[in-house]
Structures are given as C-alpha cells and as structure tokens.
Amino acid sequence: MVTVSSTEQGWSSRTAFILASIGAAVGLGNIWRFPTLAGENGGGAFVLVYILCVALIGMPLVLSETLLGRAGSRYADAQRSVADVAKQSGVSRAWSIFGGIEVLACFMILSFYSVVAGWVLNYVWLSGADFVGQLASGAPFAGGFEGRSQDEVTGLMGELFSSPGRLLLFHALFMAVTYLIVAGGVHDGIEKAAKWLMPAFFFLLVGITIYGMFEGDFAEAVIFLFTPDFSKLSAPVMNEALGQAFFSLSLGSAVLITYGSYVPQNVRLAPTAVTIAAADTLVAILAGLMIFPIVFSAGLDPAAGPALIFQSLPVAFQAMPGGAFIGFAFFILIFFAALTSSIAILEGPTAWTMESFGLGRRASALLVALGAFLIGTLCALGYNVLADVRPLAFWPVFAGNDILDSIDSVTGKIMLPLAGLGVSVFVGWRADRRLVAAQAGLSGAPLLLWRGLVAWLAPVAVFLILLFGLFPGLLA
Numbered sequence: 001m002v003t004v005s006s007t008e009q010g011w012s013s014r015t016a017f018i019l020a021s022i023g024a025a026v027g028l029g030n031i032w033r034f035p036t037l038a039g040e041n042g043g044g045a046f047v048l049v050y051i052l053c054v055a056l057i058g059m060p061l062v063l064s065e066t067l068l069g070r071a072g073s074r075y076a077d078a079q080r081s082v083a084d085v086a087k088q089s090g091v092s093r094a095w096s097i098f099g100g101i102e103v104l105a106c107f108m109i110l111s112f113y114s115v116v117a118g119w120v121l122n123y124v125w126l127s128g129a130d131f132v133g134q135l136a137s138g139a140p141f142a143g144g145f146e147g148r149s150q151d152e153v154t155g156l157m158g159e160l161f162s163s164p165g166r167l168l169l170f171h172a173l174f175m176a177v178t179y180l181i182v183a184g185g186v187h188d189g190i191e192k193a194a195k196w197l198m199p200a201f202f203f204l205l206v207g208i209t210i211y212g213m214f215e216g217d218f219a220e221a222v223i224f225l226f227t228p229d230f231s232k233l234s235a236p237v238m239n240e241a242l243g244q245a246f247f248s249l250s251l252g253s254a255v256l257i258t259y260g261s262y263v264p265q266n267v268r269l270a271p272t273a274v275t276i277a278a279a280d281t282l283v284a285i286l287a288g289l290m291i292f293p294i295v296f297s298a299g300l301d302p303a304a305g306p307a308l309i310f311q312s313l314p315v316a317f318q319a320m321p322g323g324a325f326i327g328f329a330f331f332i333l334i335f336f337a338a339l340t341s342s343i344a345i346l347e348g349p350t351a352w353t354m355e356s357f358g359l360g361r362r363a364s365a366l367l368v369a370l371g372a373f374l375i376g377t378l379c380a381l382g383y384n385v386l387a388d389v390r391p392l393a394f395w396p397v398f399a400g401n402d403i404l405d406s407i408d409s410v411t412g413k414i415m416l417p418l419a420g421l422g423v424s425v426f427v428g429w430r431a432d433r434r435l436v437a438a439q440a441g442l443s444g445a446p447l448l449l450w451r452g453l454v455a456w457l458a459p460v461a462v463f464l465i466l467l468f469g470l471f472p473g474l475l476a
C-alpha cells in the first residue's frame with residue numbers, strides 16, 4: 001500500500017490552499033458555463049437559484065468535503081479518504097462508493113474539459129496573432145479581427161469544429177501543460193502554478209470588467225443578471241443551477257477531498273470553505289458583468305448558448321476600441337482559469353491511481369491524462385466525423401446531446417449531485433459527530449446551522465432536484 005500523503009508534501013500555508021482551491025473552483029465553469037446557462041435560462045431567475053444553491057447546499061458541502069479529505073488524510077484519494085473516515089467512525093466502508101463516484105466523475109470531466117480548454121487555446125492563438133498583427137501595423141488600439149467580415153469571425157468556430165486535427169492539437173497541448181504541472185507535485189507544481197496564475201487571472205478579470213463598464217452596456221447587463229423572471233424557472237432549470245453550483249465549486253468530483261487531504265491540521269476549515277465558495281460565486285457574477293455588457297452593446301443574443309464567448313464576443317470585440325488587445329487578454333484570462341481547474345481535475349484521479357496501483361506521481365498522472373485525452377478525442381470528433389452520434393438518445397432529457405454534451409450532462413447533472421447527496425448523508429448522519437465537529441472547527445450555533453444544512457437540507461433538496469430534473473414528466 002502506498003500512503004500518498006505521507007510521501008507528498010502538503011500545502012505550504014493556508015493561503016496556498018485557498019489559492020489552489022479557488023483556482024480549482026474558478027474555471028470554465030465560471031467564465032464559459034455560467035454566463036451561457038444564465039443567458040439561456042433567462043438571467044436573473046437562474047442567478048438567484050444558483051446563488052441559493054451555492055449558499056445553502058454548496059458552501060456547507062465544500063466544508064464537508066475538505067474535512068473528509070483532511071480527516072482521512074492518511075490517503076489523498078477521495079475513495080480511500082471516505083473509507084478511512086468510515087472506519088474511524090465505526091460504520092461500513094461501503095460509503096466510500098461515493099468517493100469512487102467522485103473520482104470517476106472527475107476523470108470524465110477532465111476528458112471534455114481539456115477539449116473546451118483547447119478551443120480557448122485556439123482563440124488565444126488567433127486573437128494573439130491578430131493583436132500582434134495590429135501592433136506591427138501601428139494600430140495597437142484597433143478593434144479585433146479588423147479586415148474580416150462578421151461572418152468570417154463567427155465562422156472561426158465552425159472552422160475549428162470541422163478540423164479534427166486542429167481540435168486534437170489544442171486538446172493535446174492543453175492536456176500536456178496540465179500534466180507537466182501535476183507531475184511537478186503538490187508543492188512545486190500545483191501550488192506554484194496557482195500562486196502565479198490566480199493573481200494574473202484576477203487582474204485581467206477586473207481590468208476587462210472595468211473596460212466593459214465604460215465601453216459596453218453595463219446597465220442592461222445588471223438588469224439582465226439581477227432581475228429575476230420566475231416564469232423561466234422549471235425543474236430542469238433548477239437541476240441545471242444545482243449541477244452548475246457543484247461543477248463550479250468542484251464539488252462531488254474528488255477535487256476538494258484530495259485538496260483537503262493536503263491541508264495542515266492547524267488550518268480552520270470553516271472560514272476557508274466560506275472564502276472558497278464566496279470567491280467562486282463572485283467570479284461567476286463578475287464574469288457575467290464582464291461578458292454581458294459587451295454582448296448587449298453589440299446587440300448580440302445573450303442566449304447564444306455555448307458559442308456565446310467563442311462566436312459572439314469576438315464579433316463584439318471587432319467594433320470596440322482596443323478590441324484586438326481586449327480579445328487577446330480575454331482568452332488568456334480564460335486559459336489561466338481553465339488551467340488552474342484542470343490541474344485539480346487531473347490531481348483527483350492521479351491521487352487515486354497512485355494509491356490503487358502503487359505507482360509514482362508522474363506515471364499515475366500520465367496514465368490518467370492519456371486516458372482522459374482518448375475520451376476527449378471522441379468528444380472532439382463528435383463535432384465532425386462523429387457528428388451524428390447521440391450517446392443518450394434513449395433518455396428524453398439528454399436525447400439531443402452530442403458526445404461532449406452527454407459526458408458533461410451525465411457528470412454535471414447526475415454524478416456530481418449524486419456524490420454530493422452521498423457525502424451529505426455520510427457527513428450529516430453516519431460519520432463520527434465529534435470527529436466531524438473537530439475537523440470543521442465549529443461549535444454552538446454555527447455547528448448546528450451547518451449540520452442542519454448538511455444533514456437535512458442538502459440531501460432533501462439534492463434528491464428532489466435530481467428526481468424532477470431528470471424526470472420532469474413526474475411533475476406533469
């Protein structure tokens with residue numbers, strides 16, 4: 001048996017843990033998925049349900065998962081951490097099945113995450129070449145993609161999707177960078193990357209949001225994001241919001257348990273969990289406030305779906321002063337966010353592989369990265385040679401999904417909430433109460449409140465939302 005955490009260095013400080021965890025949380029989920037879903041589901045109503053899901057279910061579960069990781073910190077992998085806590089609590093180790101679901105979900109997410117991050121890299125490349133070209137021609141403040149028609153700019157995404165080689169090249173490149181960082185270890189790889197990338201990310205985020213305030217239609221964006229239209233709410237929309245909260249906070253996906261296992265015992269986990277959840281939500285809202293002013297000022301459709309940031313925004317950047325530079329900075333920002341998340345998503349299954357097969361970090365990370373790359377390849381081919389494939393055609397709510405969307409839906413709408421359900425029941429009802437309270441660092445009313453949310457609200461809400469979200473016919 002290889003005891004991973006005994007052979008690994010943990011985080012060097014509380015700040016390092018917070019930065020790495022915020023890095024894990026803040027990613028494509030915030031910048032790509034959140035604005036897309038908010039745009040498709042009517043804006044304010046979705047945002048409200050999302051915030052409630054984060055505050056009442058997500059935040060308490062962030063604490064539950066990190067404490068499970070630390071309490072079972074003889075192991076870094078999620079499955080064995082849960083088994084260890086079950087053992088310490090004198091209950092069946094079968095509860096570790098939920099840790100196992102988390103590891104599997106994490107692996108599946110990595111496969112498509114890297115494909116979408118590859119699209120981002122493609123746009124970093126295109127917008128970078130565009131900006132350098134403008135710079136060379138002595139017009140550094142020109143709009144983006146000058147000299148190309150609007151159709152040509154929106155067509156860039158179609159060009160990418162119809163080219164398996166290009167999709168796979170950037171998918172491979174992104175996975176390779178992720179691998180190199182994770183292979184460097186917790187301290188010298190993951191922590192160092194977070195310390196550089198997160199401040200750069202925040203700088204770019206605030207900078208572009210301020211730019212949007214002056215150059216975009218900020219007022220309309222605020223109305224869109226904060227005026228709820230409750231007629232837009234339905235069980236599938238609530239399932240979508242809950243799944244998004246899980247995805248964005250990296251819940252139910254082994255990440256927080258594994259990152260929690262590297263936390264020193266003297267760090268108080270409760271305030272840390274609040275910081276992580278609050279920062280992640282703030283970034284999602286800021287991302288909305290960064291993107292929608294630009295979308296509205298260009299008269300574009302906020303419900304454009306997944307193409308919103310890849311097709312709509314480059315068109316908007318065309319007409320904006322300094323658009324070439326802002327476009328380039330925007331895609332770099334998404335790249336940084338995606339990278340700190342993919343590192344965490346690779347780390348979860350890597351810890352499991354190290355433990356399960358007694359392999360070293362580099363070999364384990366390589367195995368996981370290669371496996372996810374292959375599944376990701378199918379996702380990428382789902383836009384061209386496998387475009388007709390609908391893996392979940394038998395299931396009405398997922399019937400129209402292509403390969404990438406199918407994996408995204410199965411993980412985001414089923415596996416993550418299911419694992420979260422298991423974790424909430426385990427921490428709320430089965431794990432040793434004193435152990436849990438001591439790890440959480442809570443007592444008195446805050447402990448009661450947290451316990452109530454984890455033991456009662458989370459299981460009931462997650463169960464109902466899963467049931468009616470997946471089988472909306474039950475409500476009819």
Ligand code: ALA
Pocket residue numbers: 024025026027028029030247248249250341
């Ligand atoms: N939590 C990561 C994100 O939001 C997966 O992108």
